[in-house]
Amino acid sequence: MNKNQAFPWDHPRFRSWIGVARACQLMQQAVTRAIADLGIKPPHLDILVNLYRFQGISQQELARKLLVGRSNMSMLLPQLEKRGLIERNPDAKDKRVLRLSLTAEGRALTEQAMTIQTGLIERIMSQTPEDRCLQVAEAMEDIIRILQTLETADDEEEG
Amino acid sequence: MNKNQAFPWDHPRFRSWIGVARACQLMQQAVTRAIADLGIKPPHLDILVNLYRFQGISQQELARKLLVGRSNMSMLLPQLEKRGLIERNPDAKDKRVLRLSLTAEGRALTEQAMTIQTGLIERIMSQTPEDRCLQVAEAMEDIIRILQTLETADDEEEG
DNA sequence: TCAAAAATGTTCAATGATGAACAATAAAGT
DNA sequence: ACTTTATTGTTCATCATTGAACATTTTTGA
Structure with a gap:
């Protein structure tokens, strides 16, 4: 009678996915603690890393890469701009778009943060x-x- | 000179973890859309599933299982209680704790939601x-x- | 050329999550 | 017994995220 595996948590795939979700949640919290000293949180880190990698990207493109809405970028980016970590310059051809780039300070901070993040990732996957x-x-x-x-x-x- | 793999995104472990994080984020959004018709969101679903599985659990225990703070439960549980999905009854021995349980309506809703969630999990892991x-x-x-x-x-x- | 449709970024209200401070209760140590 | 410490749940201010509505600008297409 238990052949149908009546409960979701008896399914091997279900349990696998729950493990993935838990690992992500714990990692998110660990990263939050690890970069707190730098005065940033995971959402800022994600932005900074992407700007580090893709200089001159637009807000729209950034939002797509981060899988978030445009409005989210409109809320967060001005904060980072005021802190002097990034710059937002109007595009020459298209007056709608803002091109994003890191300042020298932003680049330095990002490198510190990436070092921490990479160390953490290597640590959690060291057994794998x-x-x-x-x-x-x-x-x-x-x-x-x-x-x-x-x-x-x-x-x-x-x- | 590229032996040190200067950039995080060149590390295989880094890329692996980014994949895990992206999959989680997309799944979260997919679940959100999938259960929207039931009038609940992922945080509510997580609560309901845990109450379904662990009847009579306390708020503290629930928060620990969900990896969230107690205050979060204090915000969400009254909502579910007002909607008639759960009950919160004082513990007989310890006057501090509230014991949580699903109502009949809550149980029915949870079963619907779990069916959707399980189906989604099976779908995304069908290629694996x-x-x-x-x-x-x-x-x-x-x-x-x-x-x-x-x-x-x-x-x-x-x- | 000009009107309709699409794209980009912003604003706003609503919501989930957090941590600190708090009150009530229980447990431990003396 | 009694003082101290810990635990449980709540409240509050703060912040990230969302989606809808909006203004501006670009692109389509008739």
Whole structure:
């Protein structure tokens, strides 16, 4: 009678996913504590790292990379600008867009933060051999692909 | 000269973890959309599922399972109580604690929501063979263990 | 050329999450 | 017994995030 695995938490896939979610939640909290001394939180870190990597990106593009709404960027970026960590310059061709870049100070802070973050990631994955990490990465890519098709499927339903 | 893998995003472990984080974020959004019709959001779902599984749990215990603060429960639980989904009854022995339980309505709603959630999880992991899921689960357990020791290490530093 | 549609960034109200401070109760130490 | 310490839940101010409505600008297409 228990063949149907009546409860979700008896499903192996369910338990796997719960593990992923818990790990993420704990990691988020650990990162929050680890970078608190720098005066930033995970959302700021995500922004800074992306600006470090993709200089001159627009707010829209940044929001897409971070999987958040444009309005979120409109709230956070002015804070970082006032702190002198980033700059927002109007695009030459398109008067709607603002091009984002790190200041020297912002770049220095970002490098410190990335060092901390990378150290933390290496630490939590130190028990996981490299090939296992690759397998996890592949599994996540599959999941991400499916979730993205789900997303666009929802969009089409509306239209 | 590139032997040191100067940038975080060149580290395989870093990329693996970014994948995990992205998958979680997308899944969170997908679940939000999927259960919106039921009038609840992921935080409520997490509460309801835990009450479904652990009847008579206290607010403190629930907060610990969800990895959130007590104050968060103090904000959310009264909402669910007013909607008639849960009950909060004083403990007989300890006048401080409130014992939580689902109402019949809450139980019915939770079952609907769990069906949706389980379906979504099965869907996103459908491309991942079961043994691969197990490997992911093991990797996450290792990570969770390390993060929890980190947590307690922080506590001890304070004391 | 000109009107309609789309894209970009902003504002605003609502909501979830947090940590600190607090009151009530229980447990421990003396 | 009694003082101190810990635990449980609440309140409050703060902040990140969201989605809708909006103004400006660009692109489409008739």
